[in-house]
Amino acid sequence: MESRDLGFWEKYNACLKTGAQVAVTGEDGQCKAAISYTHVFLNEHKASDFLNIECKRILQLGASDGKFIADYKQSHNDWTFVGYDYSKNAVDALLKKGIEAREVDLDAIDKSKDEPRLSYGEQIREDIINPVNIFMIRVLQHLEPSSVILLLFHLIDCAAPGSVFFIANNVDDEEEKKDDLEKKEMTVRTPGYVASFFLPRTDMQVLMVSRVNLKTDELLIIKKI
Numbered sequence: 001m002e003s004r005d006l007g008f009w010e011k012y013n014a015c016l017k018t019g020a021q022v023a024v025t026g027e028d029g030q031c032k033a034a035i036s037y038t039h040v041f042l043n044e045h046k047a048s049d050f051l052n053i054e055c056k057r058i059l060q061l062g063a064s065d066g067k068f069i070a071d072y073k074q075s076h077n078d079w080t081f082v083g084y085d086y087s088k089n090a091v092d093a094l095l096k097k098g099i100e101a102r103e104v105d106l107d108a109i110d111k112s113k114d115e116p117r118l119s120y121g122e123q124i125r126e127d128i129i130n131p132v133n134i135f136m137i138r139v140l141q142h143l144e145p146s147s148v149i150l151l152l153f154h155l156i157d158c159a160a161p162g163s164v165f166f167i168a169n170n171v172d173d174e175e176e177k178k179d180d181l182e183k184k185e186m187t188v189r190t191p192g193y194v195a196s197f198f199l200p201r202t203d204m205q206v207l208m209v210s211r212v213n214l215k216t217d218e219l220l221i222i223k224k225i
């Protein structure tokens with residue numbers, strides 16, 4: 001695997017540590033600040049109504065500095081939380097908040113076998129072997145298309161029944177599109193692309209498919225049955 005330029009995400013997560021907030025488009029079209037994207041989707045768009053509260057577990061991929069988990073943990077201290085991120089600043093912040101953190105590059109693929117597979121596949125399988133709420137909030141859109149495919153199929157195959165997937169991707173951000181890699185535009189940046197992995201499956205129940213934040217984000221909530 002080539003070494004990755006983490007510069008952007010290290011700076012992003014360092015800024016959050018100092019109290020910076022994220023920016024989202026409100027339903028009125030105005031840009032507004034939020035503590036984290038996960039706060040926006042879980043609280044404002046009512047995704048939290050679909051949490052599997054019996055399993056008492058949250059796994060967050062692209063957990064950043066863990067502000068959502070830390071908030072949630074305050075009122076749910078008997079739950080188990082795990083955060084994945086490849087930014088050292090993010091992992092440090094998670095650990096400082098007492099959150100179990102895994103420093104993992106979600107784009108890491110082992111190509112040494114006949115078929116490419118996720119380098120961290122076994123690790124993540126252990127984290128989803130019991131029912132869990134899996135958050136992937138504004139992270140898939142930043143991965144390589146081939147990693148997204150492997151990751152989604154792996155999660156679908158390995159997640160215990162009862163697990164709930166919370167996925168939000170920016171699918172229509174003209175400003176971001178200008179800067180981001182064009183090759184990603186036809187994948188997670190295409191409306192309906194991520195949903196298409198789940199919709200044909202009889203073991204997946206779609207709880208929500210919605211365009212929010214003035215239709216710039218696709219919010220998917222899917223339960224493995």
Ligand SMILES: C[S@@+](CC[C@H](N)C(=O)[O-])C[C@H]1O[C@@H](n2cnc3c(N)ncnc32)[C@H](O)[C@@H]1O
Binds near residue numbers: 086142143
């Ligand atoms: C836009 S932030 C979203 C953070 C958080 N989910 C939220 O709701 O605010 C994306 C996060 O994904 C992480 N990330 C990006 N690419 C990654 C990769 N290949 N492997 C692991 N983490 C990655 C970044 O370090 C960053 O913390």
